[in-house]
Amino acid sequence: MTTHSLNARRLLCPLPVIRTQDKVKQLQTGDELEVICTDPGVMQDIPAWCRINGHKILSATQVEGEYVIVLRVGSQ
Numbered sequence: 124m125t126t127h128s129l130n131a132r133r134l135l136c137p138l139p140v141i142r143t144q145d146k147v148k149q150l151q152t153g154d155e156l157e158v159i160c161t162d163p164g165v166m167q168d169i170p171a172w173c174r175i176n177g178h179k180i181l182s183a184t185q186v187e188g189e190y191v192i193v194l195r196v197g198s199q
Contacts, residue, residue, distance in 0.1 A: 124153045124154055124155065125150075125151070125154050125155070126154070126155045126156075126157065127146065127150060127154060127155070127156045127157070128156070128157045128158075128159070129142060129143060129146050129156060129157070129158045129159070130159055131143070131158055131159060131160045131162075131165070132159060132160060132161045132189065133161055134160065134161075134162060135162050135164075136162055136164045136165075136168060137168070139158065139160045139162055139164075139165045139168070139169065140165070140168050140169060140172050142158075143156070143158050143169055143172065143194075144172065144176075147176075147178065147194075147196055150196045151196065152196055152197060152198045153195065153196060154195070154196045155181065155193060155194065155195050155196070156193070156194050156196065157191060157192070157193045158191070158192045158193075158194070159189055159190075159191050160189065160190045160191075160192070161188065161189055161190070162190070163185075163190060165190050165192060166183055166185075166190055166192075169183075169192050169194070170183065170192075173194055176197070177197035177198060178194050178195060178196055178197045179194060179195045179197060180192065180193070180194050181193040181194060181195055
């Protein structure tokens with residue numbers, strides 16, 4: 124398992140989800156991805172995308188105006 128990070132700051136919907144999807148395609152099952160965003164919509168959009176695509180949200184937090192979502196890549 125490897126942890127990766129994705130900077131999706133200053134991107135508006137749907138770009139954070141698209142960038143997350145593109146990054147996940149490069150990862151292996153079991154890898155973790157930390158996505159850092161400034162668009163509050165990601166708190167609903169990325170978990171919904173994960174449910175549809177078989178990935179697991181490990182945490183979703185707001186820190187000083189940024190939204191940090193950590194997900195585990197499921198089988199693709």
